[in-house]
Amino acid sequence: MEELSPQIRHQLAQFQQAQQQAQAIIAQRQQLEMLLKETEMALQELQKLPDDAVVYKSVGTILIRVGKQELEKSLAEEREELDLRIKTLTNQQERILNRIEEMRQKLEQALRRPGESAAG
Numbered sequence: 001m002e003e004l005s006p007q008i009r010h011q012l013a014q015f016q017q018a019q020q021q022a023q024a025i026i027a028q029r030q031q032l033e034m035l036l037k038e039t040e041m042a043l044q045e046l047q048k049l050p051d052d053a054v055v056y057k058s059v060g061t062i063l064i065r066v067g068k069q070e071l072e073k074s075l076a077e078e079r080e081e082l083d084l085r086i087k088t089l090t091n092q093q094e095r096i097l098n099r100i101e102e103m104r105q106k107l108e109q110a111l112r113r114p115g116e117s118a119a120g
Helices: 006-047 068-112
Strands: 055-059 062-066
Touching: 006 068, 055 068, 062 068
Parallel strands: none
Antiparallel strands: 055 062
16 A cells, blocks of 8 residues: 555544544533433422422532522523533534545545545
């Protein structure tokens, strides 16, 4: 196999870097989706309780007694924030996956036609 040109090596390095970025974004999104499910489950369980129920909120390593409505509001806000962050990461993921596909196609073209420029 012949030696790859510096330009193709550079494109391969960029391609690998983009793949790593995509993997990091996917992992972040999955983690946030787990947090969102936990928050939604907590909110559902909280809504089953009577309004005068004694509830506690975890703050660091301690539990603090709070009102049910206050905790519901806090969890609802957390749910909205997580949902927004997930949507943002999903958009980033789509953009980077499209970029990876374009890079893959350019690399395939460059590797099929050695000697021709693969710049786009």
